[in-house]
Amino acid sequence: MVIRYESLIPDKDEFFLLYETTGWNSNGTYTKEQLFKAIKNSWYCISAYHNDKLVAFGRIISDGVYQTFIGDMIVHPEYQKRGIGSEVLNLxxxxxxxxxxxxxxxxxxxxxxxxxxxxxxKERPVDGPSMHKFI
Incomplete structure (x- = not known):
């Protein structure tokens, strides 16, 4: 199987279909347009294609100096366990x-x-400074 990796933002509809495979949006919190706006604001992203179908995606949110966060690491369930996620993460x-x-x-x-x-x-310690709030 040949997978093509590109540093580009995927099509809005294709990304939404891939995102929906994760279950992260099961309550419909985000619209297709909101999710597309989010990925367009990425510092860097990788899209993986098989026969022109988006099968994986990962992105970096960063200031380009030291605050860097990898987000939306997604591999379509039908393509998992084939090294695609590893390649996206490496890129x-x-x-x-x-x-x-x-x-x-x-x-x-x-x-x-x-x-x-x-x-x-590495995992952060249980008593580490990690916090979040969902509003």
């Missing part, structure tokens, strides 16, 4: 290295911790 972290960024943060979906550990990511 994202390579961009950080090329740009001199040393600290890369992310939040991972339930059950995905071991995947990120393979790439050197």
């Amino acid at each position: 994202l972290t390579d961009k950080c290295k090329e740009s001199g960024i040393k600290w890369v943060q992310l939040s991972c979906a339930r059950g995905k911790i071991d995947f990120y550990k393979k790439f050197g990511f």
Whole structure:
């Protein structure tokens, strides 16, 4: 299987279809337009295609110096366990290295911790400074 990786923002409809496979938007919190606006505001992104179909996506939100967050790491369920997510993550972290960024943060979906550990990511301590608020 040939996968094409490109540093570009995917089509709005294609991205929405891929995003919907995650279950992250099951309550309809975000519209297609909102999600597209979000990814357009990314510092860097990678889209992966199989036969011109978007099958994976990852992006970086960053100030380009030290605050860097990997978001929306998505691989379509039919394409998981084939190394596509690994390649997307490698391309994202390579961009950080090329740009001199040393600290890369992310939040991972339930059950995905071991995947990120393979790439050197470490869990924050339970009493660490991580916080969030959903409004």
